[in-house]
Amino acid sequence: MVQSVNIEVVLNLIIFSVFFTVAATELMAASAILFRYKESEKKVFKFLLPIWEITGTFFVFYVVNLEGLAPDVLPLLAYSFISYILIFLILYVLRNTVIVSAENIWKNSKINRRLLYSAYAVVTFVLGAMVVMIYAAFLGGHGLNYSAKTFSLFSFIKFLPDDGFVIGIAVLFFGLGAVFYGLNVNRFLPLAVTAAGMIIAGISLFELGDSNNITLFAIPAILTLLLPLLWIIPKTKPLVEKKLVFQGFIAISVFFLAYSQYPYLLGKTLLVTSILNDNAMQTQMFYATIIGGVILLLLTYFFYDIYLESNKGDSKESSGDVQN
């Protein structure tokens, strides 16, 4: 079915994809920290430490864009998920506090650095699960009562594809973590784990009943499987270990996955285009996104330029006194 595309919605999905991609680097880091701490010290922290502060910024970027795109969704979100939102906020502050403490904790402190990083990893997992859960609830609509503005966790959990989607995403990024951070694992393991996660998440997403264009599933499926597949081959391994290439693959995958649902939400009972903001505001939001987006692209280019330059021939952690 051919749909006329609303450019503001597309921009929102792009922002979501970028946010999710940045957040995913933290999810992958969390699994590496929990299961391979020693290796993480060398391979994960040099990327995680500069970037974790940017994840929060992208989160705010997405939330504000959503507020501007569809303000009428806010009461639904506010009333239905108020408990989860408040728990999320506490955990979010805790995450930042714990990681900045881990990063700067002084020698001979009573608190162990590894303990702080592990706490960060656990909190990050929970936060990730909560984001995916709310997203799944908006897609499938299970447990979510649009008119009464309530959410039943029991109804949500009872519907197996909801659980499958959350678990599948977790498994998928657990598998991809080894590729992104170049961990020393059996080279076929990431492919097997990623494929398992993808199958669970993919079938679950289909069963959520919101998808409008399932042929688009092929793009994320191919791109996501390519990552661990290319990692197996020694010649192409360095290519996928390049952070920008990997993140580009993930961002495109997330975008098409999200776009496959367009223009529906809540199991095809809510037409997204019916809740969009006034035209005057959409126009201004569009201009702001384009101008801000260009600035952001320049900053991102600048970031990777310096990141790559500083890592050239020097695998040591940056010299900004990260370790005290």
Place this chain on the structure above:
Amino acid sequence: MVTVANFDRFLMGFTLGSHILIVTMSIGFSILISLAEFLAIRWKDPYYEAMARRFTKAFVIFFAVGTASGAVLAVELFALWPSFMVIVGKVDILPFYYEVFAFLLESIALVLYFYYWDSFKNRYKHWALSVMVAVGTVMSAVFITLINAWMNTPSGFDIPYYIKTGILSDINPIAAVLTPSGFYEDAHVVTATIAAGVFLIGTYLAYSFIKAKTEDGRILYRKGINLVAIVGLISIALAGISGSSAASLLITLQPLKYAAIELNMHSSTSAAETIGGLYSSGKILYYISIPHLQSLLAFPLTLGKGTVPGLDQFPVNLWPPLFIHLTFDTMVGGGFLVGLFALYLAWRLFRRRSITTKLPLYGMIVSGLLLILVYDSGWVTDEVGRQPWIIYNVMTVQSAANTSPSIIPLGIAIIIFYLLVVPFCFYFAYRILKNEAIQTEVDRARRSKWFNR
């Protein structure tokens, strides 16, 4: 009465109050870091270099917690005040959106500035990042304040039609951004925030100078105190001027708020300034009155010729709580005292006298703490002065609130959590700075290529 709406109000006020404390420090640090690094490069001064590095470490901690508490506020806004945010989303979301880009500029520039300090061959390029951080930080404050200004003087939609029908029409997002009180509020809030943050850092520097055991330490703190004195004087002077203009503007834009903060019972053409005073049964008790001063401050260009509004022009049920007169007095009085102290420091510096003697040092310790009280009093005056409205003359706080009872237990948890996190943030930053030997940092700066050219 403890209703869910009142709890929402308290929770929002509490988290905003905590956030303000952290953000004040962030803004102060961002400006001092940029200045210190510039002086370090320009004068090849290893002490300013060490200072910039030390401040950056503390800044990163405040930034990390500030980012999180900022995100908490962003989410709380729509979680606690969904109806309000629906109007904001439809009329005035642009400043929020612009703020996101300022925030991105700040965070990405800070990451590059902090983590890749020694990767830059050209130090001026590195310094440029500190300017970007400061610009991002200040612009975030500018855009967020624009939202508050819009809440005080709403524009960009047909207000009478909305009040009549509840339907938003004739939406003009740019007109909402250019709200009448925007420039004045921004000018006052930004300068006052810089002053509060810089003086609070001055408190730390003065205390550390007193406790310093090494010569290097004393030199570094002395240079820091000098920097604080100069930036502090400029920012507090601008805060005073912009604050006076913003207060005068209230006569036209929010006359009831003006009458409440000045505790004017009746309108007058030659109004006295009331200092102190409690309102009880239609009378004002325990106050000092200075004839004509209020008129003079309100209409400085006409030497006091003009009419100031009085409370009796408005229905009693729309009056905000009148204790805001006392918070207003605290803000003006405290700010004035710190302003005088900053002038004293400037006079000493101009006469090439040290400002690290006993009086300036203890004065600086007190000033930083006093300015936090001043700053919070100003914020309470502005917010409580708008009550019962969340959007002035358009929507009440009561009608905007999320009344779901599940907010209360989790809200209490957030409050307890903040009570732990905010002091921890200050303590942790202090410990980080304390644990880092100044000698080592200064030596490191001396050894670097840049300082040996």
